[in-house]
Amino acid sequence: MIPAAFDYVRATSLAHAIGLLRDDPDGAKLLAGGHTLLPSLKLRLASPALLIDIGGLAELKGIEISDGGIRIGALTTHAELFASEPLNKDLPLFRQAAGLIADPQVRNRGTVGGSLANADPAADWPAVMLALQAEFEIAGSKGFRRVPACDFFVDIFSTVLEPDEILTGIHIPQPKSGTRCVYRKIRHPASGFAVVGIAIAIRLTQNLVTDATVGVTGAANHAFAGEDAGDFLIGKTLSQENIDQAARLLSQATKCLSDRYASADYRANLIQVELKRALLALSS
Numbered sequence: 001m002i003p004a005a006f007d008y009v010r011a012t013s014l015a016h017a018i019g020l021l022r023d024d025p026d027g028a029k030l031l032a033g034g035h036t037l038l039p040s041l042k043l044r045l046a047s048p049a050l051l052i053d054i055g056g057l058a059e060l061k062g063i064e065i066s067d068g069g070i071r072i073g074a075l076t077t078h079a080e081l082f083a084s085e086p087l088n089k090d091l092p093l094f095r096q097a098a099g100l101i102a103d104p105q106v107r108n109r110g111t112v113g114g115s116l117a118n119a120d121p122a123a124d125w126p127a128v129m130l131a132l133q134a135e136f137e138i139a140g141s142k143g144f145r146r147v148p149a150c151d152f153f154v155d156i157f158s159t160v161l162e163p164d165e166i167l168t169g170i171h172i173p174q175p176k177s178g179t180r181c182v183y184r185k186i187r188h189p190a191s192g193f194a195v196v197g198i199a200i201a202i203r204l205t206q207n208l209v210t211d212a213t214v215g216v217t218g219a220a221n222h223a224f225a226g227e228d229a230g231d232f233l234i235g236k237t238l239s240q241e242n243i244d245q246a247a248r249l250l251s252q253a254t255k256c257l258s259d260r261y262a263s264a265d266y267r268a269n270l271i272q273v274e275l276k277r278a279l280l281a282l283s284s
Contacts, residue, residue, distance in 0.1 A: 003041035010053040014060065014139055018164060020052050022141045025163030030054055032075055033110040035102075036118050060113070060168055063087055070172040071137075074113025079104070081112060090174070093181035093199065097128045100185055102192045116152070117167045119159045119222060121257070122193035126153060126223030128183060130215025131199035134172045140165035149215075153222040176211065179203045180282045184274045185218065188261060194218030195262050196270040200278050202233070209233045214275070219267045220254040228253055229275065238283035246279065247272040 011017035021028050027049035031037060040046040054060065060075040065086050072081070081087065082098035101107055101124055115125045116136065129136075129149040136147050141164045152159050161167065175181075185197035196218045203211040212233040214226035229250040236242045251271040256264040 001042040001044075004044060004047040006041075006048055007050045008053065009050065010055075011057060014054075014057055014166065014168065017052050017054050017057070017166060018139060018141055020050065021166070022164040024050055028052055030117075030166065032114040033077070033106075035106055035110045035114070036120070054166070065090070067174065069174045072112060072170040072172070074117075074137075074167045074169055075111050076113075078107040078110050078112065078115075082107065091132070091172070091181060093128060093132070093183055093201070096181075097124050097183045097199070100124060100183070100187065100192075112170065113167045116170070117159060117161060119153050119155075119157050120193070121156050121220065121222050122188070122191075122195070122197075122218040123223070124183070124185065124194060124197055124217060127194075127197050127199040127215035127217035129170065129172075130223060130225045131181065131183075131201045131213050132172050132175075132215075133201075133213055134170050136167055137169035137171060138165050139168045144168075146171065150225045153224070156221045158222070175201070176203055178205060179211070182278045182281055184278050184281075186270055186274065196267055196274055198271070198274040198278050200275070200282070202279075202282055204238075207237050209236055209238065214250060216250065216254070216271060219256050219271055221257060224254055226250040226253055226275075238279055243276050243279045243283075247275045250275050 029048035031051045031053045061073040063084050064071040078098045078101050081094045088095045112125055115123050134149045136152050138145050181201045183199045185194040188195055194217050199215040201213050212230040214230050217223040229246040232246050251268045256267040258264040
């Protein structure tokens, strides 16, 4: 398996990378961790004329935590998210999710921004970002903009990113006191991708749910937020009856994918099962 010929440029700055994309929006591809792009090149599923390596851009790396919230650079690796004690002190959800991604080789090279921009319908981070109500920082030839995670994913391997734009960072609101989070997934036994993955963040006050947000991956053609299920839980206890109803609402929120590994009905059932398990874990 040999890729088609291409040119290679190592970007020296974010502006440099954006300029290269602007000059050749149809023939250029960004290279970060490369865990999707490189196999695609070898199989000739992708044949870009130019690879723009952004892996050395320090401005796209790092985790910043302040009273105003959390900013994660797009080139931060899965392993760095797993290992960050300050991040996981506030949001252990990152360690839960990162620890379920593939294997150590992938976690050490793969980046959170690359995963999000690739928009694989079975990737883990999209569900997490939806549950945390993240906003994505995007840079392009027209400047910077921020897009809520719920508006970012469009279809299979498709996002709102324009051809000359780069995902540069993720902004997450500082979690409120009492917030509890969990990520659960049913892994494909070969790839490790999510057959169904559920991320949920809830806040309990005197046993009543005061906030609830849900992100789902693996089930549909792109990750989605379970708004009806989350809204239903507000103001209620996590009784078995309420958990069951929220699970039903979440399974009805989308048309599930069907493939050789799992039928649409099976994925819809897994959505219910995994949300119930997640909520029971958070209620204990």
